Amino acid sequence: QGRLLALYSSPVNWVRLASPKFSRIDMAAEYYDRHLFGRQTFHDLLAQGRRPFLMINATDMSLGSRFEFTQDQFDLLCSDLSSFPLGRAVAASSAFPILLSPLTLRNYAGSCDSPEPDWIKSALSDASASMRRRNQALEARAYLDSRNRPFIHLLDGGLADDLGLRGPLEGIVTRENAGRGMPWFQVDQIRKVVLVVVNASVAPDEGVDRREKSPGLREVAEAAGRVPISRYSFETVELFKETVEKWQREINQRRQSTNAPASAVSGSSAGKSLLEELQFYPIEVNFDAVPDETERKFFKKLPTSFKLPPETVDRLREVAARLLRQSENYRKLLRDLNGPTMR
Numbered sequence: 001q002g003r004l005l006a007l008y009s010s011p012v013n014w015v016r017l018a019s020p021k022f023s024r025i026d027m028a029a030e031y032y033d034r035h036l037f038g039r040q041t042f043h044d045l046l047a048q049g050r051r052p053f054l055m056i057n058a059t060d061m062s063l064g065s066r067f068e069f070t071q072d073q074f075d076l077l078c079s080d081l082s083s084f085p086l087g088r089a090v091a092a093s094s095a096f097p098i099l100l101s102p103l104t105l106r107n108y109a110g111s112c113d114s115p116e117p118d119w120i121k122s123a124l125s126d127a128s129a130s131m132r133r134r135n136q137a138l139e140a141r142a143y144l145d146s147r148n149r150p151f152i153h154l155l156d157g158g159l160a161d162d163l164g165l166r167g168p169l170e171g172i173v174t175r176e177n178a179g180r181g182m183p184w185f186q187v188d189q190i191r192k193v194v195l196v197v198v199n200a201s202v203a204p205d206e207g208v209d210r211r212e213k214s215p216g217l218r219e220v221a222e223a224a225g226r227v228p229i230s231r232y233s234f235e236t237v238e239l240f241k242e243t244v245e246k247w248q249r250e251i252n253q254r255r256q257s258t259n260a261p262a263s264a265v266s267g268s269s270a271g272k273s274l275l276e277e278l279q280f281y282p283i284e285v286n287f288d289a290v291p292d293e294t295e296r297k298f299f300k301k302l303p304t305s306f307k308l309p310p311e312t313v314d315r316l317r318e319v320a321a322r323l324l325r326q327s328e329n330y331r332k333l334l335r336d337l338n339g340p341t342m343r
Helices: 002-009 009-016 026-038 042-048 069-077 086-093 118-125 131-142 166-175 204-208 219-271 293-300 310-326 328-337
Strands: 058-062 064-070 103-106 149-158 192-201 279-286
Touching: 002 026, 002 219, 009 026, 026 086, 026 103, 042 086, 058 086, 058 192, 058 328, 064 166, 086 149, 118 131, 118 149, 166 219, 192 219, 192 328, 219 279, 279 310, 293 310
Parallel strands: 192 279
Antiparallel strands: 058 064, 058 149, 103 149
């Protein structure tokens, strides 16, 4: 954080920052690219040929919707994600308004042989489609209009999805059936899905409620940014849990219907080849679960910052591991993995 501020205040960079085609976020992206990611691109991740699947989110400033750095999203822009620098994607995902300027992408839609995805046409022509699905289709179609949207301006991903859950959630609810809900893994080939949600939201400043004096501009600005994000995050977690439970039921019902004919034909000897029930383990790591009030308040008062004292970082790492271990679903996962169905 200090190094970024030093770059912004250096007279050497004032000429570059005066250009309408170069801003603070571009300078931050250059710094991340050079010092944090070694100038690596998304192609370097693909070349490793192994998990995890990385999904970096930003917020489309005009639509107010999530913009994800995936090839599916870049196909709408007629762009190649593989050549995009990781540092630039991370800069977009952390471009908090006012502190940093939006990161701008060029929209090349219409310049390549990339037809409108079938799911967009299906969602907009299906009278029974949910409003959520139709809205997502309209947002995706908006990127295909490069005449009116030749540039895409991206802000901090937390404005649209602070927990990063909307991507997996939309992957479930926007598909026609549960079996096609998550394209990055084969549902029929897995038996256990672990979902770890890390919610590091901070507590509101309760001191203002003990003063008659009206809150100042800084306090109001902080509340304006914090309140909608916190409320939206809470609703996202609850919606995600409900959706996952429904998805699990649908998949297991389908597996049962698949198992029934196979069992009838082959008899009990086919038991080992039958599809097992899919188990979901939603695990939330949240400071609210810290039992000690003093310790809980310490963590919930930590600022959102690029830099924290080393001892604070150590405490954060320790409490995160502790909260994970005390999660009932995490303990259930360990018990199930140590059973006869362990893979």
